[in-house]
Amino acid sequence: MQDAIASAQTSLRSGLILLPFTLLGCTAQPDLKNAFETPEYHAQPGLGVVNAASLYARGGTGQGVAVALVDSGLASDLPAFKGRLADPGFDFTSDSPGSVDHHGHGTQMAGILAANKDNQGMHGIAFEAQLIPLRFGDDNEPFFFDGNIARAWHYGFDKGARIFSNSWANAIPATALTEARYSQVMPESLAMARDLVGQGAVFVFPTGNELKREALAEPGLPLAVPELEKGWIAVVALKADGTAINDKSNYCGAAAPWCIAVPGGDSGAGHGLLTTSKNGEYVETAGTSPATALVAGALAALQSRFPEKSPQQIRDLLLSTAKRDGIYANSEAYGRGLMDLEAASR
Structure with missing residues:
Protein backbone atom coordinates (compact mmCIF):
# COMPACT_ATOMS: atom_id res chain seq x y z
CA MET A 1 0.00 0.00 0.00
CA PHE A 36 -0.26 14.85 9.45
CA GLU A 37 -2.90 15.92 11.98
CA THR A 38 -0.58 15.46 14.94
CA PRO A 39 -0.58 17.22 18.33
CA GLU A 40 1.92 19.70 16.86
CA TYR A 41 -0.48 20.39 13.99
CA HIS A 42 -3.46 20.96 16.29
CA ALA A 43 -1.39 23.16 18.61
CA GLN A 44 -1.25 25.70 15.79
CA PRO A 45 -4.98 26.37 15.14
CA GLY A 46 -4.40 28.22 11.90
CA LEU A 47 -3.17 25.08 10.13
CA GLY A 48 -6.48 23.27 10.39
CA VAL A 49 -8.49 26.32 9.33
CA VAL A 50 -6.60 26.54 6.02
CA ASN A 51 -6.58 22.74 5.47
CA ALA A 52 -2.80 22.46 5.53
CA ALA A 53 -2.84 18.68 6.15
CA SER A 54 -4.39 18.11 2.72
CA LEU A 55 -1.45 19.91 1.14
CA TYR A 56 1.04 17.88 3.19
CA ALA A 57 -0.65 14.62 2.11
CA ARG A 58 -0.02 15.65 -1.50
CA GLY A 59 3.67 16.31 -0.90
CA GLY A 60 3.58 20.06 -0.23
CA THR A 61 5.78 20.66 2.80
CA GLY A 62 8.07 23.39 1.46
CA GLN A 63 11.01 21.07 0.85
CA GLY A 64 13.69 22.74 -1.26
CA VAL A 65 11.95 26.15 -1.36
CA ALA A 66 13.72 29.23 0.04
CA VAL A 67 11.80 32.08 1.71
CA ALA A 68 13.35 35.42 2.62
CA LEU A 69 12.27 36.47 6.11
CA VAL A 70 12.61 40.28 6.08
CA ASP A 71 12.13 41.22 9.71
CA SER A 72 14.02 41.74 12.99
CA GLY A 73 16.29 38.75 12.43
CA LEU A 74 16.15 35.18 13.72
CA ALA A 75 17.41 33.23 16.72
CA SER A 76 18.73 30.68 14.25
CA ASP A 77 20.43 28.43 16.79
CA LEU A 78 17.10 27.23 18.23
CA PRO A 79 16.22 23.54 17.66
CA ALA A 80 13.02 24.67 15.91
CA PHE A 81 15.16 25.95 13.02
CA LYS A 82 17.81 23.23 12.83
CA GLY A 83 18.26 22.46 9.14
CA ARG A 84 15.84 25.21 8.14
CA LEU A 85 18.34 27.80 6.87
CA ALA A 86 19.16 28.12 3.19
CA ASP A 87 21.71 30.79 4.09
CA PRO A 88 22.96 32.30 7.39
CA GLY A 89 21.38 35.55 6.31
CA PHE A 90 22.54 39.09 6.95
CA ASP A 91 22.05 41.81 9.55
CA PHE A 92 21.72 45.07 7.64
CA THR A 93 21.38 47.04 10.89
CA SER A 94 24.86 46.13 12.06
CA ASP A 95 26.16 45.42 8.53
CA SER A 96 27.32 41.95 9.47
CA PRO A 97 26.72 38.40 8.19
CA GLY A 98 24.52 35.99 10.08
CA SER A 99 21.42 36.73 12.11
CA VAL A 100 20.46 37.72 15.64
CA ASP A 101 17.05 38.77 16.94
CA HIS A 102 17.10 41.26 19.81
CA HIS A 103 13.46 42.15 19.34
CA GLY A 104 11.92 38.68 18.93
CA HIS A 105 9.40 39.49 16.21
CA GLY A 106 11.34 37.82 13.39
CA THR A 107 11.77 34.58 15.34
CA GLN A 108 8.04 34.45 16.05
CA MET A 109 7.26 34.92 12.37
CA ALA A 110 9.81 32.27 11.41
CA GLY A 111 8.07 29.81 13.73
CA ILE A 112 4.72 30.36 12.03
CA LEU A 113 6.39 29.97 8.65
CA ALA A 114 8.85 27.10 8.98
CA ALA A 115 9.47 25.76 12.51
CA ASN A 116 10.48 22.11 12.41
CA LYS A 117 8.00 19.24 12.68
CA ASP A 118 9.81 17.56 15.58
CA ASN A 119 7.12 16.54 18.09
CA GLN A 120 7.78 19.67 20.12
CA GLY A 121 5.19 22.38 20.66
CA MET A 122 4.04 23.35 17.18
CA HIS A 123 5.39 23.35 13.62
CA GLY A 124 5.41 25.89 10.82
CA ILE A 125 3.05 25.72 7.88
CA ALA A 126 6.01 24.94 5.58
CA PHE A 127 8.01 22.82 8.02
CA GLU A 128 10.55 21.73 5.40
CA ALA A 129 11.08 25.12 3.75
CA GLN A 130 14.41 26.94 3.89
CA LEU A 131 14.69 30.38 5.47
CA ILE A 132 16.98 33.29 4.64
CA PRO A 133 16.79 35.57 7.73
CA LEU A 134 17.35 39.26 6.99
CA ARG A 135 17.34 41.94 9.70
CA PHE A 136 16.65 45.46 8.49
CA GLY A 137 15.77 47.33 11.71
CA ASP A 138 13.73 47.38 14.91
CA ASP A 139 10.92 49.44 16.43
CA ASN A 140 10.50 52.23 13.92
CA GLU A 141 8.61 53.08 10.77
CA PRO A 142 10.01 51.07 7.85
CA PHE A 143 10.75 54.20 5.80
CA PHE A 144 13.66 54.87 8.17
CA PHE A 145 15.23 51.68 6.79
CA ASP A 146 14.48 52.04 3.08
CA GLY A 147 18.03 51.24 1.98
CA ASN A 148 18.30 48.27 4.34
CA ILE A 149 15.03 46.82 3.04
CA ALA A 150 16.09 47.17 -0.58
CA ARG A 151 19.41 45.50 0.14
CA ALA A 152 17.70 42.73 2.10
CA TRP A 153 15.39 41.97 -0.81
CA HIS A 154 18.32 41.91 -3.21
CA TYR A 155 20.31 39.63 -0.89
CA GLY A 156 17.41 37.21 -0.51
CA PHE A 157 16.81 37.04 -4.26
CA ASP A 158 20.51 36.58 -4.94
CA LYS A 159 20.56 33.63 -2.50
CA GLY A 160 17.63 31.93 -4.22
CA ALA A 161 14.48 33.25 -2.55
CA ARG A 162 11.52 34.12 -4.76
CA ILE A 163 9.05 34.42 -1.87
CA PHE A 164 9.48 37.36 0.52
CA SER A 165 7.74 37.43 3.92
CA ASN A 166 7.39 41.05 5.06
CA SER A 167 5.47 41.35 8.35
CA TRP A 168 5.66 45.15 8.43
CA ALA A 169 4.21 48.19 6.64
CA ASN A 170 4.37 51.96 6.67
CA ALA A 171 1.38 53.59 8.40
CA ILE A 172 0.09 55.40 5.31
CA PRO A 173 -3.29 54.36 3.83
CA ALA A 174 -2.79 52.77 0.43
CA THR A 175 -5.50 54.99 -1.03
CA ALA A 176 -3.46 58.08 -0.09
CA LEU A 177 -0.47 56.96 -2.16
CA THR A 178 0.71 57.92 -5.59
CA GLU A 179 3.76 56.48 -7.25
CA ALA A 180 5.54 59.83 -6.85
CA ARG A 181 4.74 60.05 -3.14
CA TYR A 182 5.86 56.51 -2.41
CA SER A 183 9.03 57.10 -4.38
CA GLN A 184 9.81 60.00 -2.04
CA VAL A 185 9.38 57.78 1.03
CA MET A 186 10.85 54.46 -0.18
CA PRO A 187 12.79 55.13 -3.40
CA GLU A 188 15.31 52.28 -3.11
CA SER A 189 12.71 49.72 -2.06
CA LEU A 190 10.34 50.69 -4.85
CA ALA A 191 13.05 50.31 -7.48
CA MET A 192 14.09 46.93 -6.05
CA ALA A 193 10.49 45.67 -5.84
CA ARG A 194 9.93 46.59 -9.48
CA ASP A 195 13.08 44.78 -10.53
CA LEU A 196 12.41 41.60 -8.55
CA VAL A 197 8.73 41.33 -9.43
CA GLY A 198 9.81 41.65 -13.04
CA GLN A 199 12.09 38.66 -12.43
CA GLY A 200 9.31 36.55 -10.89
CA ALA A 201 9.38 37.29 -7.14
CA VAL A 202 6.31 37.37 -4.86
CA PHE A 203 6.05 39.79 -1.91
CA VAL A 204 3.65 39.21 1.01
CA PHE A 205 2.56 42.05 3.32
CA PRO A 206 0.05 42.55 6.18
CA THR A 207 -2.89 44.91 5.73
CA GLY A 208 -2.06 46.42 9.15
CA ASN A 209 -3.38 46.38 12.72
CA GLU A 210 -5.20 49.72 12.95
CA LEU A 211 -8.84 48.60 12.63
CA LYS A 212 -9.15 50.60 9.42
CA ARG A 213 -11.12 49.81 6.29
CA GLU A 214 -8.10 50.21 4.02
CA ALA A 215 -4.76 48.43 3.85
CA LEU A 216 -1.54 50.30 4.59
CA ALA A 217 1.07 51.48 2.11
CA GLU A 218 3.00 48.33 1.17
CA PRO A 219 0.11 45.84 0.99
CA GLY A 220 -1.79 48.28 -1.21
CA LEU A 221 1.15 49.49 -3.28
CA PRO A 222 -0.13 48.06 -6.61
CA LEU A 223 -2.86 50.71 -6.44
CA ALA A 224 -0.15 53.27 -7.17
CA VAL A 225 2.18 50.96 -9.13
CA PRO A 226 -0.02 48.46 -11.03
CA GLU A 227 2.89 46.50 -12.50
CA LEU A 228 3.60 45.12 -9.02
CA GLU A 229 0.26 43.33 -8.67
CA LYS A 230 1.36 40.10 -10.38
CA GLY A 231 3.92 39.60 -7.61
CA TRP A 232 1.97 40.93 -4.64
CA ILE A 233 -0.24 39.56 -1.84
CA ALA A 234 -1.90 41.52 0.98
CA VAL A 235 -3.04 39.58 4.05
CA VAL A 236 -5.96 40.24 6.38
CA ALA A 237 -5.98 38.50 9.78
CA LEU A 238 -8.84 36.37 11.12
CA LYS A 239 -9.54 35.06 14.59
CA ALA A 240 -7.61 31.88 15.35
CA ASP A 241 -10.61 29.72 14.41
CA GLY A 242 -11.15 31.59 11.13
CA THR A 243 -14.72 32.61 11.94
CA ALA A 244 -14.32 36.38 11.44
CA ILE A 245 -11.80 39.17 11.09
CA ASN A 246 -9.69 39.53 14.24
CA ASP A 247 -9.85 42.34 16.80
CA LYS A 248 -7.39 44.71 15.13
CA SER A 249 -6.84 43.84 11.46
CA ASN A 250 -7.38 46.38 8.73
CA TYR A 251 -9.67 45.33 5.90
CA CYS A 252 -8.37 44.52 2.45
CA GLY A 253 -10.19 47.58 1.09
CA ALA A 254 -9.00 48.65 -2.34
CA ALA A 255 -6.32 45.92 -2.24
CA ALA A 256 -9.05 43.25 -2.42
CA PRO A 257 -8.01 41.83 -5.83
CA TRP A 258 -4.68 40.64 -4.40
CA CYS A 259 -5.71 40.19 -0.75
CA ILE A 260 -6.39 36.93 1.12
CA ALA A 261 -7.67 36.06 4.61
CA VAL A 262 -5.98 33.66 7.05
CA PRO A 263 -5.95 33.18 10.83
CA GLY A 264 -3.83 35.68 12.73
CA GLY A 265 -5.32 35.23 16.17
CA ASP A 266 -6.60 37.73 18.72
CA SER A 267 -4.96 39.30 21.74
CA GLY A 268 -5.40 37.57 25.08
CA ALA A 269 -4.29 34.20 26.43
CA GLY A 270 -5.62 31.30 24.43
CA HIS A 271 -6.68 33.39 21.45
CA GLY A 272 -3.42 33.78 19.50
CA LEU A 273 -1.35 31.51 17.27
CA LEU A 274 1.33 29.41 18.93
CA THR A 275 4.89 30.02 17.77
CA THR A 276 8.53 30.14 18.86
CA SER A 277 10.14 32.88 20.94
CA LYS A 278 13.72 34.07 20.66
CA ASN A 279 14.38 32.36 24.01
CA GLY A 280 13.24 28.98 22.74
CA GLU A 281 9.87 28.93 24.48
CA TYR A 282 6.51 28.50 22.77
CA VAL A 283 4.42 31.66 22.96
CA GLU A 284 1.29 33.12 21.42
CA THR A 285 1.34 35.85 18.83
CA ALA A 286 -1.51 37.69 17.14
CA GLY A 287 -2.16 40.15 14.33
CA THR A 288 -1.58 40.58 10.64
CA SER A 289 2.15 39.85 11.07
CA PRO A 290 1.73 36.11 11.80
CA ALA A 291 -1.01 35.98 9.17
CA THR A 292 1.54 37.23 6.64
CA ALA A 293 4.07 34.58 7.68
CA LEU A 294 1.35 31.93 7.33
CA VAL A 295 0.68 32.98 3.73
CA ALA A 296 4.37 33.18 2.82
CA GLY A 297 4.82 29.66 4.18
CA ALA A 298 1.75 28.45 2.29
CA LEU A 299 3.30 29.75 -0.94
CA ALA A 300 6.48 27.78 -0.19
CA ALA A 301 4.57 24.60 0.61
CA LEU A 302 2.50 24.93 -2.57
CA GLN A 303 5.65 25.62 -4.58
CA SER A 304 7.08 22.27 -3.45
CA ARG A 305 3.79 20.61 -4.43
CA PHE A 306 3.93 22.15 -7.91
CA PRO A 307 7.63 22.70 -8.71
CA GLU A 308 6.83 23.12 -12.40
CA LYS A 309 4.90 26.33 -11.69
CA SER A 310 6.52 29.73 -11.23
CA PRO A 311 6.16 31.52 -7.87
CA GLN A 312 3.80 34.03 -9.47
CA GLN A 313 1.67 31.18 -10.84
CA ILE A 314 1.58 29.74 -7.32
CA ARG A 315 0.45 33.15 -6.08
CA ASP A 316 -2.38 33.17 -8.64
CA LEU A 317 -3.38 29.63 -7.64
CA LEU A 318 -3.55 30.55 -3.96
CA LEU A 319 -5.77 33.56 -4.63
CA SER A 320 -8.05 31.88 -7.16
CA THR A 321 -8.86 28.89 -4.94
CA ALA A 322 -9.74 30.83 -1.78
CA LYS A 323 -13.21 30.27 -0.28
CA ARG A 324 -15.66 33.03 -1.20
CA ASP A 325 -18.84 31.75 0.47
CA GLY A 326 -20.58 33.03 3.62
CA ILE A 327 -18.88 35.96 5.30
CA TYR A 328 -15.93 35.62 2.92
CA ALA A 329 -18.06 36.91 0.06
CA ASN A 330 -17.42 40.39 1.51
CA SER A 331 -14.44 41.34 -0.62
CA GLU A 332 -13.94 44.71 1.09
CA ALA A 333 -13.07 42.88 4.29
CA TYR A 334 -11.71 39.53 3.09
CA GLY A 335 -10.48 40.17 -0.44
CA ARG A 336 -10.38 36.97 -2.45
CA GLY A 337 -11.58 34.97 0.58
CA LEU A 338 -10.30 32.41 3.07
CA MET A 339 -7.10 30.60 2.03
CA ASP A 340 -7.88 26.93 1.30
CA LEU A 341 -4.87 24.68 0.80
CA GLU A 342 -7.01 21.63 0.06
CA ALA A 343 -8.44 23.35 -3.00
CA ALA A 344 -5.12 24.95 -3.97
CA SER A 345 -3.25 21.63 -3.84
CA ARG A 346 -5.61 19.51 -5.94
Whole structure:
Protein backbone atom coordinates (compact mmCIF):
# COMPACT_ATOMS: atom_id res chain seq x y z
CA MET A 1 0.00 0.00 0.00
CA GLN A 2 2.72 2.50 0.98
CA ASP A 3 4.64 1.79 -2.25
CA ALA A 4 1.50 2.45 -4.27
CA ILE A 5 0.84 5.72 -2.44
CA ALA A 6 4.43 6.89 -2.94
CA SER A 7 4.26 6.00 -6.63
CA ALA A 8 0.96 7.84 -7.02
CA GLN A 9 2.32 10.99 -5.32
CA THR A 10 5.41 10.95 -7.55
CA SER A 11 3.19 10.64 -10.60
CA LEU A 12 1.00 13.52 -9.49
CA ARG A 13 4.01 15.81 -8.93
CA SER A 14 5.26 15.06 -12.42
CA GLY A 15 1.88 15.96 -13.89
CA LEU A 16 0.73 12.41 -14.72
CA ILE A 17 -2.53 10.85 -13.54
CA LEU A 18 -2.24 7.08 -13.26
CA LEU A 19 -4.93 4.52 -12.63
CA PRO A 20 -3.46 3.27 -9.30
CA PHE A 21 -4.08 6.67 -7.73
CA THR A 22 -7.69 6.62 -8.90
CA LEU A 23 -8.18 3.24 -7.27
CA LEU A 24 -6.62 4.38 -3.99
CA GLY A 25 -8.04 7.89 -3.95
CA CYS A 26 -11.16 7.22 -1.88
CA THR A 27 -9.34 5.55 1.00
CA ALA A 28 -5.66 6.43 0.87
CA GLN A 29 -5.95 10.21 0.67
CA PRO A 30 -7.83 10.62 3.99
CA ASP A 31 -5.34 8.26 5.65
CA LEU A 32 -2.43 10.34 4.40
CA LYS A 33 -4.09 13.57 5.53
CA ASN A 34 -4.85 12.20 8.99
CA ALA A 35 -1.23 11.17 9.44
CA PHE A 36 -0.26 14.85 9.45
CA GLU A 37 -2.90 15.92 11.98
CA THR A 38 -0.58 15.46 14.94
CA PRO A 39 -0.58 17.22 18.33
CA GLU A 40 1.92 19.70 16.86
CA TYR A 41 -0.48 20.39 13.99
CA HIS A 42 -3.46 20.96 16.29
CA ALA A 43 -1.39 23.16 18.61
CA GLN A 44 -1.25 25.70 15.79
CA PRO A 45 -4.98 26.37 15.14
CA GLY A 46 -4.40 28.22 11.90
CA LEU A 47 -3.17 25.08 10.13
CA GLY A 48 -6.48 23.27 10.39
CA VAL A 49 -8.49 26.32 9.33
CA VAL A 50 -6.60 26.54 6.02
CA ASN A 51 -6.58 22.74 5.47
CA ALA A 52 -2.80 22.46 5.53
CA ALA A 53 -2.84 18.68 6.15
CA SER A 54 -4.39 18.11 2.72
CA LEU A 55 -1.45 19.91 1.14
CA TYR A 56 1.04 17.88 3.19
CA ALA A 57 -0.65 14.62 2.11
CA ARG A 58 -0.02 15.65 -1.50
CA GLY A 59 3.67 16.31 -0.90
CA GLY A 60 3.58 20.06 -0.23
CA THR A 61 5.78 20.66 2.80
CA GLY A 62 8.07 23.39 1.46
CA GLN A 63 11.01 21.07 0.85
CA GLY A 64 13.69 22.74 -1.26
CA VAL A 65 11.95 26.15 -1.36
CA ALA A 66 13.72 29.23 0.04
CA VAL A 67 11.80 32.08 1.71
CA ALA A 68 13.35 35.42 2.62
CA LEU A 69 12.27 36.47 6.11
CA VAL A 70 12.61 40.28 6.08
CA ASP A 71 12.13 41.22 9.71
CA SER A 72 14.02 41.74 12.99
CA GLY A 73 16.29 38.75 12.43
CA LEU A 74 16.15 35.18 13.72
CA ALA A 75 17.41 33.23 16.72
CA SER A 76 18.73 30.68 14.25
CA ASP A 77 20.43 28.43 16.79
CA LEU A 78 17.10 27.23 18.23
CA PRO A 79 16.22 23.54 17.66
CA ALA A 80 13.02 24.67 15.91
CA PHE A 81 15.16 25.95 13.02
CA LYS A 82 17.81 23.23 12.83
CA GLY A 83 18.26 22.46 9.14
CA ARG A 84 15.84 25.21 8.14
CA LEU A 85 18.34 27.80 6.87
CA ALA A 86 19.16 28.12 3.19
CA ASP A 87 21.71 30.79 4.09
CA PRO A 88 22.96 32.30 7.39
CA GLY A 89 21.38 35.55 6.31
CA PHE A 90 22.54 39.09 6.95
CA ASP A 91 22.05 41.81 9.55
CA PHE A 92 21.72 45.07 7.64
CA THR A 93 21.38 47.04 10.89
CA SER A 94 24.86 46.13 12.06
CA ASP A 95 26.16 45.42 8.53
CA SER A 96 27.32 41.95 9.47
CA PRO A 97 26.72 38.40 8.19
CA GLY A 98 24.52 35.99 10.08
CA SER A 99 21.42 36.73 12.11
CA VAL A 100 20.46 37.72 15.64
CA ASP A 101 17.05 38.77 16.94
CA HIS A 102 17.10 41.26 19.81
CA HIS A 103 13.46 42.15 19.34
CA GLY A 104 11.92 38.68 18.93
CA HIS A 105 9.40 39.49 16.21
CA GLY A 106 11.34 37.82 13.39
CA THR A 107 11.77 34.58 15.34
CA GLN A 108 8.04 34.45 16.05
CA MET A 109 7.26 34.92 12.37
CA ALA A 110 9.81 32.27 11.41
CA GLY A 111 8.07 29.81 13.73
CA ILE A 112 4.72 30.36 12.03
CA LEU A 113 6.39 29.97 8.65
CA ALA A 114 8.85 27.10 8.98
CA ALA A 115 9.47 25.76 12.51
CA ASN A 116 10.48 22.11 12.41
CA LYS A 117 8.00 19.24 12.68
CA ASP A 118 9.81 17.56 15.58
CA ASN A 119 7.12 16.54 18.09
CA GLN A 120 7.78 19.67 20.12
CA GLY A 121 5.19 22.38 20.66
CA MET A 122 4.04 23.35 17.18
CA HIS A 123 5.39 23.35 13.62
CA GLY A 124 5.41 25.89 10.82
CA ILE A 125 3.05 25.72 7.88
CA ALA A 126 6.01 24.94 5.58
CA PHE A 127 8.01 22.82 8.02
CA GLU A 128 10.55 21.73 5.40
CA ALA A 129 11.08 25.12 3.75
CA GLN A 130 14.41 26.94 3.89
CA LEU A 131 14.69 30.38 5.47
CA ILE A 132 16.98 33.29 4.64
CA PRO A 133 16.79 35.57 7.73
CA LEU A 134 17.35 39.26 6.99
CA ARG A 135 17.34 41.94 9.70
CA PHE A 136 16.65 45.46 8.49
CA GLY A 137 15.77 47.33 11.71
CA ASP A 138 13.73 47.38 14.91
CA ASP A 139 10.92 49.44 16.43
CA ASN A 140 10.50 52.23 13.92
CA GLU A 141 8.61 53.08 10.77
CA PRO A 142 10.01 51.07 7.85
CA PHE A 143 10.75 54.20 5.80
CA PHE A 144 13.66 54.87 8.17
CA PHE A 145 15.23 51.68 6.79
CA ASP A 146 14.48 52.04 3.08
CA GLY A 147 18.03 51.24 1.98
CA ASN A 148 18.30 48.27 4.34
CA ILE A 149 15.03 46.82 3.04
CA ALA A 150 16.09 47.17 -0.58
CA ARG A 151 19.41 45.50 0.14
CA ALA A 152 17.70 42.73 2.10
CA TRP A 153 15.39 41.97 -0.81
CA HIS A 154 18.32 41.91 -3.21
CA TYR A 155 20.31 39.63 -0.89
CA GLY A 156 17.41 37.21 -0.51
CA PHE A 157 16.81 37.04 -4.26
CA ASP A 158 20.51 36.58 -4.94
CA LYS A 159 20.56 33.63 -2.50
CA GLY A 160 17.63 31.93 -4.22
CA ALA A 161 14.48 33.25 -2.55
CA ARG A 162 11.52 34.12 -4.76
CA ILE A 163 9.05 34.42 -1.87
CA PHE A 164 9.48 37.36 0.52
CA SER A 165 7.74 37.43 3.92
CA ASN A 166 7.39 41.05 5.06
CA SER A 167 5.47 41.35 8.35
CA TRP A 168 5.66 45.15 8.43
CA ALA A 169 4.21 48.19 6.64
CA ASN A 170 4.37 51.96 6.67
CA ALA A 171 1.38 53.59 8.40
CA ILE A 172 0.09 55.40 5.31
CA PRO A 173 -3.29 54.36 3.83
CA ALA A 174 -2.79 52.77 0.43
CA THR A 175 -5.50 54.99 -1.03
CA ALA A 176 -3.46 58.08 -0.09
CA LEU A 177 -0.47 56.96 -2.16
CA THR A 178 0.71 57.92 -5.59
CA GLU A 179 3.76 56.48 -7.25
CA ALA A 180 5.54 59.83 -6.85
CA ARG A 181 4.74 60.05 -3.14
CA TYR A 182 5.86 56.51 -2.41
CA SER A 183 9.03 57.10 -4.38
CA GLN A 184 9.81 60.00 -2.04
CA VAL A 185 9.38 57.78 1.03
CA MET A 186 10.85 54.46 -0.18
CA PRO A 187 12.79 55.13 -3.40
CA GLU A 188 15.31 52.28 -3.11
CA SER A 189 12.71 49.72 -2.06
CA LEU A 190 10.34 50.69 -4.85
CA ALA A 191 13.05 50.31 -7.48
CA MET A 192 14.09 46.93 -6.05
CA ALA A 193 10.49 45.67 -5.84
CA ARG A 194 9.93 46.59 -9.48
CA ASP A 195 13.08 44.78 -10.53
CA LEU A 196 12.41 41.60 -8.55
CA VAL A 197 8.73 41.33 -9.43
CA GLY A 198 9.81 41.65 -13.04
CA GLN A 199 12.09 38.66 -12.43
CA GLY A 200 9.31 36.55 -10.89
CA ALA A 201 9.38 37.29 -7.14
CA VAL A 202 6.31 37.37 -4.86
CA PHE A 203 6.05 39.79 -1.91
CA VAL A 204 3.65 39.21 1.01
CA PHE A 205 2.56 42.05 3.32
CA PRO A 206 0.05 42.55 6.18
CA THR A 207 -2.89 44.91 5.73
CA GLY A 208 -2.06 46.42 9.15
CA ASN A 209 -3.38 46.38 12.72
CA GLU A 210 -5.20 49.72 12.95
CA LEU A 211 -8.84 48.60 12.63
CA LYS A 212 -9.15 50.60 9.42
CA ARG A 213 -11.12 49.81 6.29
CA GLU A 214 -8.10 50.21 4.02
CA ALA A 215 -4.76 48.43 3.85
CA LEU A 216 -1.54 50.30 4.59
CA ALA A 217 1.07 51.48 2.11
CA GLU A 218 3.00 48.33 1.17
CA PRO A 219 0.11 45.84 0.99
CA GLY A 220 -1.79 48.28 -1.21
CA LEU A 221 1.15 49.49 -3.28
CA PRO A 222 -0.13 48.06 -6.61
CA LEU A 223 -2.86 50.71 -6.44
CA ALA A 224 -0.15 53.27 -7.17
CA VAL A 225 2.18 50.96 -9.13
CA PRO A 226 -0.02 48.46 -11.03
CA GLU A 227 2.89 46.50 -12.50
CA LEU A 228 3.60 45.12 -9.02
CA GLU A 229 0.26 43.33 -8.67
CA LYS A 230 1.36 40.10 -10.38
CA GLY A 231 3.92 39.60 -7.61
CA TRP A 232 1.97 40.93 -4.64
CA ILE A 233 -0.24 39.56 -1.84
CA ALA A 234 -1.90 41.52 0.98
CA VAL A 235 -3.04 39.58 4.05
CA VAL A 236 -5.96 40.24 6.38
CA ALA A 237 -5.98 38.50 9.78
CA LEU A 238 -8.84 36.37 11.12
CA LYS A 239 -9.54 35.06 14.59
CA ALA A 240 -7.61 31.88 15.35
CA ASP A 241 -10.61 29.72 14.41
CA GLY A 242 -11.15 31.59 11.13
CA THR A 243 -14.72 32.61 11.94
CA ALA A 244 -14.32 36.38 11.44
CA ILE A 245 -11.80 39.17 11.09
CA ASN A 246 -9.69 39.53 14.24
CA ASP A 247 -9.85 42.34 16.80
CA LYS A 248 -7.39 44.71 15.13
CA SER A 249 -6.84 43.84 11.46
CA ASN A 250 -7.38 46.38 8.73
CA TYR A 251 -9.67 45.33 5.90
CA CYS A 252 -8.37 44.52 2.45
CA GLY A 253 -10.19 47.58 1.09
CA ALA A 254 -9.00 48.65 -2.34
CA ALA A 255 -6.32 45.92 -2.24
CA ALA A 256 -9.05 43.25 -2.42
CA PRO A 257 -8.01 41.83 -5.83
CA TRP A 258 -4.68 40.64 -4.40
CA CYS A 259 -5.71 40.19 -0.75
CA ILE A 260 -6.39 36.93 1.12
CA ALA A 261 -7.67 36.06 4.61
CA VAL A 262 -5.98 33.66 7.05
CA PRO A 263 -5.95 33.18 10.83
CA GLY A 264 -3.83 35.68 12.73
CA GLY A 265 -5.32 35.23 16.17
CA ASP A 266 -6.60 37.73 18.72
CA SER A 267 -4.96 39.30 21.74
CA GLY A 268 -5.40 37.57 25.08
CA ALA A 269 -4.29 34.20 26.43
CA GLY A 270 -5.62 31.30 24.43
CA HIS A 271 -6.68 33.39 21.45
CA GLY A 272 -3.42 33.78 19.50
CA LEU A 273 -1.35 31.51 17.27
CA LEU A 274 1.33 29.41 18.93
CA THR A 275 4.89 30.02 17.77
CA THR A 276 8.53 30.14 18.86
CA SER A 277 10.14 32.88 20.94
CA LYS A 278 13.72 34.07 20.66
CA ASN A 279 14.38 32.36 24.01
CA GLY A 280 13.24 28.98 22.74
CA GLU A 281 9.87 28.93 24.48
CA TYR A 282 6.51 28.50 22.77
CA VAL A 283 4.42 31.66 22.96
CA GLU A 284 1.29 33.12 21.42
CA THR A 285 1.34 35.85 18.83
CA ALA A 286 -1.51 37.69 17.14
CA GLY A 287 -2.16 40.15 14.33
CA THR A 288 -1.58 40.58 10.64
CA SER A 289 2.15 39.85 11.07
CA PRO A 290 1.73 36.11 11.80
CA ALA A 291 -1.01 35.98 9.17
CA THR A 292 1.54 37.23 6.64
CA ALA A 293 4.07 34.58 7.68
CA LEU A 294 1.35 31.93 7.33
CA VAL A 295 0.68 32.98 3.73
CA ALA A 296 4.37 33.18 2.82
CA GLY A 297 4.82 29.66 4.18
CA ALA A 298 1.75 28.45 2.29
CA LEU A 299 3.30 29.75 -0.94
CA ALA A 300 6.48 27.78 -0.19
CA ALA A 301 4.57 24.60 0.61
CA LEU A 302 2.50 24.93 -2.57
CA GLN A 303 5.65 25.62 -4.58
CA SER A 304 7.08 22.27 -3.45
CA ARG A 305 3.79 20.61 -4.43
CA PHE A 306 3.93 22.15 -7.91
CA PRO A 307 7.63 22.70 -8.71
CA GLU A 308 6.83 23.12 -12.40
CA LYS A 309 4.90 26.33 -11.69
CA SER A 310 6.52 29.73 -11.23
CA PRO A 311 6.16 31.52 -7.87
CA GLN A 312 3.80 34.03 -9.47
CA GLN A 313 1.67 31.18 -10.84
CA ILE A 314 1.58 29.74 -7.32
CA ARG A 315 0.45 33.15 -6.08
CA ASP A 316 -2.38 33.17 -8.64
CA LEU A 317 -3.38 29.63 -7.64
CA LEU A 318 -3.55 30.55 -3.96
CA LEU A 319 -5.77 33.56 -4.63
CA SER A 320 -8.05 31.88 -7.16
CA THR A 321 -8.86 28.89 -4.94
CA ALA A 322 -9.74 30.83 -1.78
CA LYS A 323 -13.21 30.27 -0.28
CA ARG A 324 -15.66 33.03 -1.20
CA ASP A 325 -18.84 31.75 0.47
CA GLY A 326 -20.58 33.03 3.62
CA ILE A 327 -18.88 35.96 5.30
CA TYR A 328 -15.93 35.62 2.92
CA ALA A 329 -18.06 36.91 0.06
CA ASN A 330 -17.42 40.39 1.51
CA SER A 331 -14.44 41.34 -0.62
CA GLU A 332 -13.94 44.71 1.09
CA ALA A 333 -13.07 42.88 4.29
CA TYR A 334 -11.71 39.53 3.09
CA GLY A 335 -10.48 40.17 -0.44
CA ARG A 336 -10.38 36.97 -2.45
CA GLY A 337 -11.58 34.97 0.58
CA LEU A 338 -10.30 32.41 3.07
CA MET A 339 -7.10 30.60 2.03
CA ASP A 340 -7.88 26.93 1.30
CA LEU A 341 -4.87 24.68 0.80
CA GLU A 342 -7.01 21.63 0.06
CA ALA A 343 -8.44 23.35 -3.00
CA ALA A 344 -5.12 24.95 -3.97
CA SER A 345 -3.25 21.63 -3.84
CA ARG A 346 -5.61 19.51 -5.94
